[in-house]
Amino acid sequence: METQEKLVALADRMIRMQGYNAFSYKDLSGPMHIKNAAVHYYYPTKANLGVAVIDQTIREINQSKQRWADLPVDQQLEQFAQLYARDHEAELVCLMGSLAPDYRTLPETMQAKVQQMGEEILDWLTDCITKGREQGLFHFKGDPYDRALLVISTLLSALLLARVLGGDTFQRMYRQLLADIMV
Amino acid sequence: METQEKLVALADRMIRMQGYNAFSYKDLSGPMHIKNAAVHYYYPTKANLGVAVIDQTIREINQSKQRWADLPVDQQLEQFAQLYARDHEAELVCLMGSLAPDYRTLPETMQAKVQQMGEEILDWLTDCITKGREQGLFHFKGDPYDRALLVISTLLSALLLARVLGGDTFQRMYRQLLADIMV
DNA sequence: GTCTATACCTTGATAGAC
DNA sequence: GTCTATCAAGGTATAGAC
Numbered sequence: 497m498e499t500q501e502k503l504v505a506l507a508d509r510m511i512r513m514q515g516y517n518a519f520s521y522k523d524l525s526g527p528m529h530i531k532n533a534a535v536h537y538y539y540p541t542k543a544n545l546g547v548a549v550i551d552q553t554i555r556e557i558n559q560s561k562q563r564w565a566d567l568p569v570d571q572q573l574e575q576f577a578q579l580y581a582r583d584h585e586a587e588l589v590c591l592m593g594s595l596a597p598d599y600r601t602l603p604e605t606m607q608a609k610v611q612q613m614g615e616e617i618l619d620w621l622t623d624c625i626t627k628g629r630e631q632g633l634f635h636f637k638g639d640p641y642d643r644a645l646l647v648i649s650t651l652l653s654a655l656l657l658a659r660v661l662g663g664d665t666f667q668r669m670y671r672q673l674l675a676d677i678m679v
Numbered sequence: 680m681e682t683q684e685k686l687v688a689l690a691d692r693m694i695r696m697q698g699y700n701a702f703s704y705k706d707l708s709g710p711m712h713i714k715n716a717a718v719h720y721y722y723p724t725k726a727n728l729g730v731a732v733i734d735q736t737i738r739e740i741n742q743s744k745q746r747w748a749d750l751p752v753d754q755q756l757e758q759f760a761q762l763y764a765r766d767h768e769a770e771l772v773c774l775m776g777s778l779a780p781d782y783r784t785l786p787e788t789m790q791a792k793v794q795q796m797g798e799e800i801l802d803w804l805t806d807c808i809t810k811g812r813e814q815g816l817f818h819f820k821g822d823p824y825d826r827a828l829l830v831i832s833t834l835l836s837a838l839l840l841a842r843v844l845g846g847d848t849f850q851r852m853y854r855q856l857l858a859d860i861m862v
Numbered sequence: 863g864t865c866t867a868t869a870c871c872t873t874g875a876t877a878g879a880c
Numbered sequence: 881g882t883c884t885a886t887c888a889a890g891g892t893a894t895a896g897a898c
Contacts, residue, residue: 499863517700518784520891534864536893589780596839597777601701614843642855649836649852650829656779657832660797669832672825682881703873717882719875 500538502528508549512588516546516598543603550609553591554616561620569624570633570678573647576621577670580651584666589655592617592648618644625677635679647673683721685711691732695771699729699781726786733792736774737799744803752807753816753861756830759804760853763834767849772838775800775831801827808860818862830856 497505503524510519521535521542528535539545560579564572583590595602595610602610621644628634636643654669680688686707693702704718704725711718722728743762747755766773778785778793785793804827811817819826833856841849 514784515698515700515781517698518781521893522890530863531865532892533866533894537863540893542892592843593836593839594780596843597772597780598698598701599842601697611843614840618844638855638858639851642851645837645840645848645852646833646855649840650832652839653776653832653836654828656776656835657797657828659782660775660779660794661801665828668822668825669828672821672829675821676829704875705873713881714883715874716876716884720881723875725874 499528499530499534503535503538503545504548504552507545508552508591509588511546511549512583512591512594515594517601543605546602546606547609550591550595550606550613554609554613557613557617557620568633569628569631572624573621573628573634573677574674576624577651577674580655581666581670584655584658587659589659590652593652593656617648621647628677633679634677636677643677647677682711682713682717686718686721686728687731687735690728691735691774692771694729694732695766695774695777698777700784726788729785729789730792733774733778733789733796737792737796740796740800740803751816752811752814755807756804756811756817756860757857759807760834760857763838764849764853767838767841770842772842773835776835776839800831804830811860816862817860819860826860830860 506524506527507519510523514523521532524535525532535545539548560575564575567575580590592610592614595606599607599610618641622641625634625636625643625647626640629636629640650669650673654666654673657669658666689707689710690702693706696702697706704715707718708715718728722731743758747758750758763773775793775797778789782790782793801824805824808817808819808826808830809823812819812823833852837849837852837856840852
């Protein structure tokens with residue numbers, strides 16, 4: 497992996513471990529065994545780095561969508577949920593869960609990207625849930641878009657609450673979420 | 680209101696507007712028209728201030744519980760949800776939603792308080808939901824504690840997602856949450 | 863690409879006068 | 881209780897050598 501890619505991967509990790517405002521160039525240059533200035537060579541400003549992290553996440557999400565395209569939608573939803581389960585095992589929150597509270601402090605370039613990421617995830621989820629109900633795989637009341645909001649909301653805050661409450665908080669929420677919607 | 684109380688109120692606002700790591704003593708001393716050092720007189724360290732904010736929130740929650748004690752539990756739940764609606768109108772996230780992502784960067788004294796706050800809210804909610812089902816006011820599948828986790832999760836992330844997605848995101852989630860559990 | 867060196871700012875915090 | 885003055889530390893960022 498190239499230095500540039502490693503930097504984005506590390507920055508992603510730091511943002512989701514500590515938050516955007518709590519990590520510094522030192523947290524990247526240290527583990528990479530390079531100097532502060534070398535990081536600035538690839539990403540002149542911290543905002544550049546932040547945008548790169550979100551862009552990378554958007555790309556990964558789109559790749560997942562494509563990979564799952566031929567699966568039944570209930571399995572697609574489960575695959576999606578398992579992305580969060582993996583984050584939980586790595587003791588990371590999701591990017592949205594990390595950046596949303598800090599939204600007002602982010603440079604505009606990052607704000608726009610966070611918004612785009614949220615919309616793309618929601619569009620896909622809404623589509624998935626709509627199909628699932630049509631096909632009799634899911635059962636729920638109300639608008640599919642609203643249900644998609646609740647699904648992402650549960651996964652996002654399961655990661656947040658698990659951090660504070662520990663124990664089996666994540667597993668409980670994960671299980672209940674799927675039990676609620678699966679037929 | 681005394682200076683000390685005003686400082687806690689302002690710090691609370693800053694934490695929920697910008698995040699714990701993104702606000703400084705200047706953000707308090709400026710609007711209060713006092714100097715940096717005067718803030719340190721009341722709260723020598725930033726951690727002291729953080730603990731005071733969480734303690735204050737815990738007290739407020741307990742006061743609300745007592746105030747609602749004689750209401751039917753479905754109305755208690757609605758009152759609880761309306762606390763978040765008020766936060767949304769003020770463009771604030773809840774304290775848990777702000778501090779959970781930064782949890783790993785917080786001093787231990789604050790971590791303990793955040794955990795205590797979460798447990799107290801959950802205990803109350805679990806109790807409320809248990810009674811509501813017994814009385815036929817609520818309808819839901821699964822364990823009341825798990826349901827309580829999903830309720831707080833929805834309200835917390837409704838505030839977070841509304842910040843990014845705007846529009847009627849909060850209202851949609853708020854409505855769907857209550858529709859899901861109310862008979 | 864990576865380094866040294868450095869400029870510049872903000873931050874949390876303290877000492878001591880009033 | 882609030883001030884002035886000051887501090888050390890850490891942050892982002894840049895210039896220029898190699």
